[in-house]
Amino acid sequence: MNFLSRAWRYVSRRISKSILLGITFFMIGNLVLIGLGISDAANNAKILTRKSMRAVVNYEVDNEKFWQYTDSLESDEERNEAYKNYPSINRELALKFGEDERVKALNYSATTTMYSDGFDNVPLGNEEKKAENNGGGGGAVTMMDGQTYEYKEPNIMIQTNIIPTMIEFTDDTNVIVEGRMYSQEDIDNANKVAVITKELAETNGLTVGDTIVLNSQQGGAMDVYYADMGITLDMTKMELEIVGIYTTKADVDPNDQRFEWMAPYESPKNFILIPGSTLAEFNYTIAKASYDHYLAQGQTDFIQTEPTLESSYYANKVVYLLEDPLKVDSFVEDYQGELEEYTFLNANNEQFKKLAKPLDTLSFFANVIVWIVTLNAVVIISLVTALTLKTREFEIGVLLALGVSKVKVVLQLFTELIIIAVLGFTLAVGSGSLIAGKVGDMVLDYQQSNQEEEITTDNNYTWVGDQNYFTEVTQEQILSQYHVTISPWLIIQIYVLGIGVVFISIVIPSAMIMRLNPKQILLA
Known part of the structure; x- marks a missing residue:
């Protein structure tokens, strides 16, 4: 050395x-x-x-890209044919992605607004101001036949899933305080069960085991219009058994500039959770009745393809909650190549990249x-x-x-x-x-x-x-x-x-x- x-x-x-x-x-x-x-x-x-961000990935339809494609078509026939094949979420792929070990929970969720029948929604606190501005959310609506009907806005939001869990329960935004969440058996059998918020239960004195009725239509003069479509009053009503009550941290923001215009169904306190199969069956019954009615009348201009139970449950996107925010990009990269045309996995990266x-x-x-x-x-x-x-x-x-x-x-x-x-x-x-x-x-x-x-x-x-x-x-x-x-x-x-x-x-x-x-x- x-x-x-x-x-x-x-x-x-x-x-x-x-x-x-x-x-x-x-x-x-x-x-x-x-x-x-x-x-x-x-x-x-x-x-x-x-x-610090939620580890979320959306599997969704690229509507903008599809509309760009249809706009490029030269004839109406080509465009109409394209509309018949409108892109949608692939259910098998969505569930396959959800089996990845990085995924904590997924929401394959379809939502729809409805009207409470025999019970009240939870007030938002903007009712007085809203009444001053636009009469409380109502208004006149003129139909194709020239008749005018009084419109009443929905007050309940239905939220569904095709598995017996939700992201909101996984990340503790929602917590069951009484009863239970709907089960896989409820989903398999399309049972008419519901899980409601604690505030909605307290507002109406409801408990587990009670039943509530929801209506997809506002009733009154509009019933005549739907009868002309082959839809009966019974078809528009859904009777549900309350199997669970939950609390939620989600709420509307009184400081939001849109607050004074918000409808009751926009409040998470007015969300009712039901199995996706239950909503699919309800939608299918109405769609099939209307299809059969127009077909029998020979009014084929009002119908396209025959409805199915599968087509009656449409989700705009599937949301995955991952274990680790830092694994979001790798999750997208692993499955992006398996997606069908005009669908994509969205991790909100574009906005993040712009900000960073x-x-x-x-x-x-x-x-x-x-x-x-x-x-x-x-x-x-x-x-x-x-x-x-x-x-x-x-x-x-x-x-x-x-x-x-x-x-x-x-x-x-x-x-x-x-x-x-x-x-x-x-x-x-x-x-x-x-x-x-x-x-x-x-x-x-x-x-x-x-x-x-x-x-x-x-x-x-x-x-x-x-x-x-x-x-x-x-x-x-x-x-x-x-x-x-x-x-x-x-x-x-x-x-x-x-x-x-x-x-x-x-x-x-x-x-x-x-x-x-x-x-x-x-x-x-």
Whole structure:
């Protein structure tokens, strides 16, 4: 190990050269540490934001893409044919995806609004203001036959699933407090059972075992209109046995700008949960009766294809709740290739990527700086080492003549640079830790102030039946997670990078030594 002691003596005796090289490594270390710190902080901010978000993936129909396709068709016949084959969720695929070990729960949910028959909905608290604005949610509606009917808005939301669980119960948004959730047996037999909210039960004095009646039509003069379609009053009514009562953390926001216009069915307190098969059977009975009526009357213009039990249950999307928010992207990648045309898995990534764009840009430029500094470091140290060797040819020739192997000579040169590099990088860790955070904040502020693309979110009103399970985040929330800190892992990376730079820098000069013998070196 004599080469170690020789390396140390050389470094300690050539103070000026060691200091210059040390300053070089110190500057390299600072720049690399700042670059890695900024990049690491940007990535951590995105990860922390992801972890705070609901791990949700939607399997849904790409309506926009399908409408673009139909608009491109030249004839009405082609468009009508396309409409007959409107894309839909593949039930088998949806359930297959739900069997993935990463999935905690899924909602294959169809929703519909209905009218309470013989009981009241839970008030929202906007009734008085709403009555002043539009008469309480009613209004006149003129039908195709020219007759005018008084419209009454629905007050109950039916929510279903095709399995005996829901995301809301898995993440404790909903909790059963009396009775039970509907079972697989209820689903298999399309039993007419319901699970209602505690507030709805208290408003009407209902308990487990009681029955409630829901009506798909508002009644009154409209009954005549539906009778003309072959639909009887009994078909529009659904009598359900209450098997469970649940509490929910979900509620309407009184500060929402739409609050004073909200209908009662928009309140989660007025949601009634029933098996998907029960709703499918109810819808099928009405659709089949109307189909048979028009077919018997020869009014084929009013009918298209004969309804089936399967077609009577339509979900706009299937929602998967995953165990880990960080596994959302891998889940999408694994199954995207199995999807049918005009359907896709949506993890709300596009919006997240737009919001995180300043961090991505920051990370990109930080990584570019690290690579540029590293490459320059290799070039500079290689040149310095090569020039130094020219002045040390006699020393190297003597060592080789004394029997010191070429490998040990190279190791001595390597060790000399490592000693200086470790000292330079150690000082850089101290100073870099102090300035990395300030530099990172300055760069982020500059990036935000010069961001050309304005981030906009979709503020269009969506029907509450098509619930949004995504966690909505703002750019401010993402950027608030950005903090540049120098972790032990980053320090390890700095030293590893330094060793790498020294190793590469010594390779080229070493070739000069390895190809010559002592006599040639001494006579050169």
